[in-house]
Amino acid sequence: MKPIKNEKKLCLICMEEHEVQTVIIEDSEEFKGEEVSFDATYEYCAHADECLETEVIIKANNLAMKDAFRAKVGLLTAKEIIAIRDKFEVSQKDFSEILDAVIASFPFLMQQSFQSIKSI
Numbered sequence: 001m002k003p004i005k006n007e008k009k010l011c012l013i014c015m016e017e018h019e020v021q022t023v024i025i026e027d028s029e030e031f032k033g034e035e036v037s038f039d040a041t042y043e044y045c046a047h048a049d050e051c052l053e054t055e056v057i058i059k060a061n062n063l064a065m066k067d068a069f070r071a072k073v074g075l076l077t078a079k080e081i082i083a084i085r086d087k088f089e090v091s092q093k094d095f096s097e098i099l100d101a102v103i104a105s106f107p108f109l110m111q112q113s114f115q116s117i118k119s120i
Contacts, residue, residue, distance in 0.1 A: 001025050001044065013045035013052050020045060027061070031069045038068035 005022040027040035040061045042051035067077040085095050
């Protein structure tokens with residue numbers, strides 16, 4: 001468990017106000033038949049010695065797990081796609097047209113990826 005942030009707030013585990021750590025823990029899950037390992041983020045309560053995932057953290061951990069899967073099977077991760085778009089200064093719509101992707105679903109994928117990365 002690697003601490004990355006401390007914040008004094010209401011702890012949703014013990015329901016007391018104290019320093020709550022945000023920590024990274026190596027996690028593993030099976031996704032589409034593949035076992036993938038990834039760094040998962042949690043809020044940690046030292047009083048109860050328990051971890052918690054908020055809704056924002058659940059989304060970020062889901063993206064991290066899916067990116068680990070993509071990397072394992074040789075697909076581009078969300079961060080790699082964003083980096084390519086940034087390098088060539090291409091919008092989501094233009095990038096999806098370049099890749100001949102389904103325009104209606106590609107921006108949703110990128111929005112979810114960007115929101116999850118931004119909220120950590």
